Amino acid sequence: MWILNKDLIKKSEDSAVASGAFSYRALMLNAGTAAVEIILSKLSVSGKKVAVLCGKGNNGGDGAVIADLLYGHGADVTVITPFGTPTTENAKYYYDKLQFVKITDSFSHTDNYDIIIDALFGIGFGRQPDSTTLNLFKEINSHKGIKVSVDIPSGVECDKGKVFETAVKADYTITFIAPKPCFYLPDGSDYCGEVTVCDIGVKPLDYTYLSTEKPVFPKRRHNSHKGSYGTALMICGSYGMAGAAILSAKAALRSGLGIAKCVICDGIYAPFTSAVPEAVCVPVKQTASGILNSNEIDIKDLASRCTAILFGCGVGKGKDIEIILKKILRDTNLPTVIDADGINALCLDIDILKKSKAEIILTPHSGEMARLCGITAREVEADRVKIAQDFAKEYGCVLILKGADTIVALPSGEIFFNTTGNPGMATGGSGDVLAGITVSLLAQCFSPADAAKAAVYLHGEAGDKATAQKGERAMLPSDIIEQL
Secondary structure, eight states: OEEOOHHHHHHHHHHHHHTTSOOHHHHHHHHHHHHHHHHHHHOOOTTOEEEEEEOSSHHHHHHHHHHHHHHHTTOEEEEEOTTOSOOSHHHHHHHHTOOSSEEESOOOTTSOOSEEEEESOGGGOOSOOOHHHHHHHHHHHHSOSEEEEESSOTTBOTTTOOBSSOOOOOSEEEEESSOOGGGGSTTGGGGOOEEEEEOOSOOOSOOSEEEOOOOOOOOOOSSOOGGGGOEEEEEOOOTTOHHHHHHHHHHHHHTTOSEEEEEEEGGGHHHHHHHOTTSEEEEEOBOTTSSBOGGGOOHHHHHTTOSEEEEOTTOOOSHHHHHHHHHHHHHOOSOEEEOTHHHHHHGGGTTHHHHOSSOEEEOOOHHHHHHHHTSOHHHHHHTHHHHHHHHHHHHTOEEEEOSTTOEEEOTTSOEEEOOOOOGGGOSTTHHHHHHHHHHHHHHTTOOHHHHHHHHHHHHHHHHHHHHHHHOTTTOOHHHHHHTO
16 A cells, blocks of 8 residues: 655645646545545445534635535534635635535534534644644633544644644544545554545555555465475574563564474473474573573574574573674674563664674664664654654665554665554563564565565554453564464
């Protein structure tokens, strides 16, 4: 799926008009008509009181078209122009055609509306709103009526998802041509509700970002064996963190891996083998602090006949962990996933990434990303795309920046948003599951880019299925594994 920023949306519209296929006025009619079709498919409007809040620009023109059409479908429509009547040529044209709807310039949360259509600003909004505008957003949000935003919720900045204090919190967002970045970024995504993309006849010229897609797996050969589906060297877990090793190993095996070769502390051998009897275990004498002893690990020997490596899930912190990571990056050229405590160790000498012969996938959450970059988690969340993109390009790795609508950044600069998953996955252990899926696909000879994109999609889709069964509050990471 193509995701377009506001500049590409505008250029695509301009191109459609320049080709002679449409006029701008016709596009406005197409947008309003398409929006009404979606509204009618989701809501009953006949006899309902509907408020259409129209801004002074083209978004307000879309609102005028919507108001007129909803009136024709039996709605009791009031058009509200809190900032004055529309002023752009085409918006004014459709506003002036309104004959039967009520028109006012005031809105209150006490007004008795069943449905509120937000056509105030659209994708052009990008400034700190004044107090009058902020108060209007708050009035809309406090209203009990169902809220539908046209193109994007008013108050949300299109390209970075920034919200200046507050914005219209929509139950539904009806957008045109293509999805916008704000649907997948904090804080804007919290305001969009259920998003529907309408085709209004404009062909996008290009894309700004892409979404991940469901992977297609080749049919397994009849004449195959466990070695046909890869061997992952998985160095995970520590005393007190057996669960991280268990979850990552089970997820890897559930994702089609042939052999999970798991290097674990001897102190967690019993619970690990009990939970994952399918894994091949290499117990290693642990240190006094309960982490892997680097003197007991020969990476070259362990990695022989393996096809990918996972390092970091629950391994803890300490000099031994730093040494093991450096051995992996120095002594092997196998594609490697570095997660969790592996990322924390990497922060101490990040330039070793540039010296490694291996292709690397990093899987940080915002806090780990902040440590990698020497900034705060708040700064990461404020500009997720650029930070992920710049890091992947500079260090030549594939970066999975976890979170709602996880980002996959490639060394080429390409950005993919993952659109599967839900808030029920925001629980300890979900990242271990993702790491296991990722190394499994790497070991099965997916390229690092394809493994990362497929893993986040499958992880999210399995999470969605788990949520459907258990609910967002009750689901566990192990439920995600069972849905793989």
